[in-house]
Amino acid sequence: MISVDNVSVHFGSKVALNDVSFSVKNGAITSLVGKNGAGKSTVINVLSSYLPRYSGKISKQRLSVMPDADNLYRDMTGYHFLKMMNSIKKNKSMAQTDALLRELGIWDSRETKIKDYSFGMKKKVAFIQAYIGKFDTYIFDEPTSGVDYAAAKVMMARVRTLAEKDKAVLITSHDMQEIEKVSDSIILIANGHINSQGTLAEISEFLADKKLLTFVSLPEDQVKLVALFNKLGYITVIDDQTSKTSVKNAPADATELLQKIIENNITLKGFYEELPSLIDVMDAI
Numbered sequence: 001m002i003s004v005d006n007v008s009v010h011f012g013s014k015v016a017l018n019d020v021s022f023s024v025k026n027g028a029i030t031s032l033v034g035k036n037g038a039g040k041s042t043v044i045n046v047l048s049s050y051l052p053r054y055s056g057k058i059s060k061q062r063l064s065v066m067p068d069a070d071n072l073y074r075d076m077t078g079y080h081f082l083k084m085m086n087s088i089k090k091n092k093s094m095a096q097t098d099a100l101l102r103e104l105g106i107w108d109s110r111e112t113k114i115k116d117y118s119f120g121m122k123k124k125v126a127f128i129q130a131y132i133g134k135f136d137t138y139i140f141d142e143p144t145s146g147v148d149y150a151a152a153k154v155m156m157a158r159v160r161t162l163a164e165k166d167k168a169v170l171i172t173s174h175d176m177q178e179i180e181k182v183s184d185s186i187i188l189i190a191n192g193h194i195n196s197q198g199t200l201a202e203i204s205e206f207l208a209d210k211k212l213l214t215f216v217s218l219p220e221d222q223v224k225l226v227a228l229f230n231k232l233g234y235i236t237v238i239d240d241q242t243s244k245t246s247v248k249n250a251p252a253d254a255t256e257l258l259q260k261i262i263e264n265n266i267t268l269k270g271f272y273e274e275l276p277s278l279i280d281v282m283d284a285i
C-alpha cells in the first residue's frame with residue numbers, strides 16, 4: 001500500500017507536483033498515466049526516495065523499484081548482475097530468475113555483458129531485478145517500452161501475479177491499450193495535478209457523450225430498430241455490415257428501451273455498452 005497525501009515538489013520555481021494525493025492499494029495494479037512532462041517520473045522518484053525534498057505525507061511499505069535500463073552495471077554480464085541482486089535480496093535459489101530469463105527470451109544471452117545488450121534486453125534485466133525478492137509494493141516505470149510484444153505480455157502477466165499475491169503494484173506506460181487492459185485503477189496526472197483516479201468507467205464519466213450503447217439485431221430488423229430509436233429521439237450510429245446500431249445519448253438504465261424493442265417485435269442478438277477509451281480520456285484532459 002502506498003498513500004500519498006498533499007505532496008508537492010518544486011524544482012526551483014518550477015512546480016513539478018502540486019498538492020498531489022492518491023493511493024496504490026494491495027491486490028491491484030494501479031497505473032499512473034499522463035503526457036510527457038505531466039509529473040510521472042517525479043512521483044516515482046519521490047516514492048523511491050530519489051527526491052528527498054518534498055512537502056506533504058507519503059506512507060509506504062517495503063518497496064521494489066524497477067531501475068532505469070541505463071543504470072545497470074555495464075561491465076557485468078546480465079547473469080552475474082542478477083546473481084548478485086538475487087543474493088542481496090536473500091533469495092535461496094536462482095529458480096525464479098532463471099525462469100524469467102527464459103520467459104523473456106534472454107536466457108541464451110545471459111553471459112553477455114550488459115553494455116553489449118540492446119535497450120530492450122536491458123529493460124528485461126531491469127524488470128527481473130525489480131521482480132525478484134519479497135516486497136510489499138512494486139513500482140515498474142515504463143517496463144514494456146522498447147520491449148518486444150511477446151516479452152511485454154510475459155511482463156504484464158507477471159505483474160498480474162504480484163497483484164494476485166496481494167502486493168500493491170504501480171506501473172507507468174505510454175501504451176494506452178496496455179494500460180486499459182491491465183489496470184484495476186488508473187491515476188490521471190496532468191501538469192503536476194492528479195486529474196482523477198479510478199476504473200476506466202469512473203475516470204471517463206465526464207465523457208458520457210462518448211459512451212455508446214450498441215445493439216446487435218437480425219439484419220432484417222435493423223431498419224425497424226433505427227426507426228424506433230429515431231422516433232424516441234436517440235442519435236444513432238449504424239453499421240449495416242454487422243447489423244450493429246449504437247445509441248449515443250442512451251439512458252443510464254436501458255430497461256425501458258429494451259422493453260420498447262421487444263414490444264416492436266425486434267429480435268436482438270445482444271447489446272453492450274462501449275466506454276470511451278483511455279485515448280479519448282487523454283485527448284480530453
Ligand SMILES: Nc1ncnc2c1ncn2[C@@H]1O[C@H](COP(=O)(O)OP(=O)(O)OP(=O)(O)O)[C@@H](O)[C@H]1O
Nearest residue numbers: 011014015016034035036037038039040041042043
Ligand atoms: N531535475 C529537474 N529540474 C527541473 N525541472 C524538472 C526536473 N525534473 C523534472 N522537471 C520538470 O518537472 C515536470 C515533470 O517532469 P516528469 O519528468 O516528472 O514528467 P513525466 O510525466 O515523467 O514525463 P515523461 O512522460 O516525458 O517521462 C516537467 O515540467 C519537467 O520539466
